[in-house]
Amino acid sequence: xxxxxxxxxxxxxxxxxxxxxxxxxxxxxxxxxxxxxxxxxxxxxxxxxxxxxxxxxxxxxxxxxxxxxxxxxxxxxxxxxxxxxxxxxxxxxxxxxxxxxxxxxxxxxxxxxxxxxxxxxxxxxxxxxxxxxxxxxxxxxxxxxxxxxxxxxxxxxxxxxxxxxxxxxxxxxxxxxxxxxxxxxxxxxxxxxxxxxxxxxxxxxxxxxxxxxxxxxxxxxxxxxxxxxxxxxxxxxxxxxxxxxxxxxxxxxxxxxxxxxxxxxxxxxxxxxxxxxxxxxxxxxxxxxxxxxxxxxxxxxxxxxxxxxxxxxxxxxxxxxxxxxxxxxxxxxxxxxxxxxxxxxxxxxxxxxxxxxxxxxxxxxx
Amino acid sequence: xxxxxxxxxxxxxxxxxxxxxxxxxxxxxxxxxxxxxxxxxxxxxxxxxxxxxxxxxxxxxxxxxxxxxxxxx
Numbered sequence: 001x002x003x004x005x006x007x008x009x010x011x012x013x014x015x016x017x018x019x020x021x022x023x024x025x026x027x028x029x030x031x032x033x034x035x036x037x038x039x040x041x042x043x044x045x046x047x048x049x050x051x052x053x054x055x056x057x058x059x060x061x062x063x064x065x066x067x068x069x070x071x072x073x074x075x076x077x078x079x080x081x082x083x084x085x086x087x088x089x090x091x092x093x094x095x096x097x098x099x100x101x102x103x104x105x106x107x108x109x110x111x112x113x114x115x116x117x118x119x120x121x122x123x124x125x126x127x128x129x130x131x132x133x134x135x136x137x138x139x140x141x142x143x144x145x146x147x148x149x150x151x152x153x154x155x156x157x158x159x160x161x162x163x164x165x166x167x168x169x170x171x172x173x174x175x176x177x178x179x180x181x182x183x184x185x186x187x188x189x190x191x192x193x194x195x196x197x198x199x200x201x202x203x204x205x206x207x208x209x210x211x212x213x214x215x216x217x218x219x220x221x222x223x224x225x226x227x228x229x230x231x232x233x234x235x236x237x238x239x240x241x242x243x244x245x246x247x248x249x250x251x252x253x254x255x256x257x258x259x260x261x262x263x264x265x266x267x268x269x270x271x272x273x274x275x276x277x278x279x280x281x282x283x284x285x286x287x288x289x290x291x292x293x294x295x296x297x298x299x300x301x302x303x304x305x306x307x308x309x310x311x312x313x314x315x316x317x318x319x320x321x322x323x324x325x326x327x328x329x330x331x332x333x334x335x336x337x338x339x340x341x342x343x344x345x346x347x348x349x350x351x352x353x354x355x356x357x358x359x360x361x362x363x364x365x366x
Numbered sequence: 367x368x369x370x371x372x373x374x375x376x377x378x379x380x381x382x383x384x385x386x387x388x389x390x391x392x393x394x395x396x397x398x399x400x401x402x403x404x405x406x407x408x409x410x411x412x413x414x415x416x417x418x419x420x421x422x423x424x425x426x427x428x429x430x431x432x433x434x435x436x437x438x439x
Contacts, residue, residue, distance in 0.1 A: 053413045099421070188436055301397050308386055308398045315405030319412055324422050337433040338426050 005259045006295060008142030008304070009211045012219055015207035015253045016150050019200065019223035021148040021155075022288050024230045025106050027196045028254055030157075034336040038189030041174065042181040044234045044236050046189040053190065054197025057348050058220045063231035065207045066216070066356045073204035074299040078355055079091035080361075089350065090300045096346045099315065100199070102321035103335070104286040109279060109321070110328040116275070126318050134314040135286040137294060138307060141209055143288055151280040158273050159230060162258055163237045165267060169260045170240035191340040193231070197224060198347030205292045251332070290317065309350060315366060367413050375406065 010018065010225040035043045068076035073093060078086030109125035136144055181189075203220060209218065238247050238257040247253045255274050294313055298306035325331040379402070384394045411418050427431065 056418065191436065297401070301393070302396050303397055304391060305394060308382050308391075308394045309401055312384060312398055312405050314439035315375075315378070315409055316401065318407065319408035320421070322412060323408065323418055323420055325420070330380070331423075334422055334426065338422075338429045338434045341429045342425050342434045 005342070006141055006209060007146075008140045009204075009209055010142060011211045012144040012215060014029060014145035015206070015210055015221055016226075017148040018145045018206070018284070019203065019220065020226045020230075020289065021152050021284045022023065022202060023181055023199055023224070023227045025278065025285040026104055027193065027227065027231050028234045028252065029107060029111065029252065029278055029282075030332065031196060031231070031297050032238055032253045033192050033248060033250060034192050034332075035058045035189045035235070036244055036354060037039065038185050038313070039181045040185075040244040040248070041176065041178060041239060042186065042272065043183070043189065043244075043247075044175075044232055045179070046186055046192055046304055047228060047231055047235065049186065049190045050193035051224060052195050054200060054224045054227075055192045057198045057351075058200045058224060060216070060348070060351050060355055061204050062216050062220060064211065064229055064358065065204045067358055069213070070208050072208055072295065073201075073301060074296040077354075080357055087300055090296065090342045093128070093346065094293050094296045096343075097205065097289045097296060098317060099324075099352045101133075101286050101289035101293060102317045102324060103331075104289065105133075105283055105317065106321040106324060106331060107335075108282045108286075109333060110325075111252065111278065112275070115271075120315075123318075123322060126321055129283070129286065130314045131317045132283055133290050134285040136308050137291045140292060144284060144291065148281075148284045151284065155277045155281055156230060157227075158254070158277055159233055162261070162270065162273060163233050165263060165270070166237055166241060166257060170237070170241065171243075171294070174241070174243040175236070175239050189266055191344075192336050195340040196341040197227070198344055200224070201347045202288060202292055204351070205295065209227050218332065253330070277363050290314070371409060371413050375402070380403065434436070 004320065014309045034044055039046045063078075068079065071079075074090045077090045077093075081089060082301070100343050105126060108127060109122055112125055113122050114119065125152070126173065169220055193204060200223075201221065203216075207213065207216065234254050235258075239255040241257050241260055242250070242253065250256045252274075258271045259269075261270050290310075290313065294306045297309055299311070303309075382398060383395065386398065408418070
């Protein structure tokens with residue numbers, strides 16, 4: 001215990017990019033459809049509410065983590081709960097990260113299969129994805145952070161360009177009337193994006209590897225805000241093009257929105273761009289969860305090195321992502337109906353209870 | 367297919383085990399073996415075509431009452 005397994009350090013800017021990439025990657029892939037299905041044309045409002053909830057979650061997670069400087073979630077769990085219960089909860093978190101990684105892997109591969117290559121077996125893409133992020137996890141956190149630093153400006157720029165190119169197709173009447181949704185549908189529509197914003201729980205594993213920990217609060221809120229901007233850009237863009245009824249029925253609204261772009265019969269068929277955005281950011285996202293799972297299991301078992309666990313866990317993740325869902329509709333139903341409660345249990349409930357226990361027992365640094 | 371999978375497992379063992387044995391990292395070796403065994407338990411039935419129960423079903427069973435509330439009308 002106490003020995004640092006991961007040698008890398010990442011600076012403030014890299015952390016910001018890493019956190020933004022981690023959340024927005026699958027957020028703009030699967031969430032707009034469900035949010036619009038609940039909140040209709042007021043979906044942009046539910047992302048604002050989800051952002052507020054995400055800030056709350058990040059405050060809890062950071063406050064908890066800063067009480068145990070230099071330790072990851074997996075190291076301070078036994079300190080809070082006692083050795084045995086702490087390790088059990090720790091393994092639940094390892095499962096969460098493995099599951100999230102398998103889900104992200106599956107989301108991307110299913111998207112490629114469903115939208116572009118319906119004849120190719122899913123497992124081909126899964127194996128390619130796994131080899132990629134096993135290699136990346138082998139390289140460590142620092143490389144991953146640099147990778148997100150490379151991809152995020154490109155992706156954010158491409159998203160903005162897509163939005164601008166699609167403006168001829170947009171009609172403002174599609175998001176009118178404003179504030180027409182009942183409070184209940186708004187609450188329902190908020191849960192799925194909130195569970196994505198809650199993935200900020202991974203910060204509890206990254207925090208010890210930040211070069212400076214003074215500005216973590218500001219940095220995280222800034223990251224969440226960037227995610228909010230990106231998701232609003234894509235959702236509002238799609239809503240303006242299709243209107244709520246059509247957006248709520250598409251499987252990948254952002255992809256369909258991009259297909260609408262046609263400028264002077266020359267700029268068209270740009271749907272490769274969202275795929276580039278999703279694959280590059282999804283690789284970073286899956287790898288981050290995978291890295292957290294390997295590091296976590298190594299720390300829980302008290303190993304000196306986490307690298308030997310990478311390949312076995314990669315096999316587990318590949319099989320899991322194949323096993324989890326029979327098809328993409330099942331995956332989508334799981335993500336929008338069960339996943340919010342399942343994820344928020346780990347992302348908000350458990351950290352919140354841990355924080356209360358820490359405050360009562362007064363363990364850790366003030 | 368199954369032979370390919372066994373080849374993959376042998377390759378993983380070939381990559382990881384010799385350095386662990388050389389450095390006498392027995393704890394790591396046991397963890398590696400357990401995780402690889404778990405991976406085998408998941409992967410081999412998939413390749414042979416058995417239907418393993420999906421962990422999703424368990425999660426769905428736990429959160430069913432809440433999840434039903436979230437189905438878009």
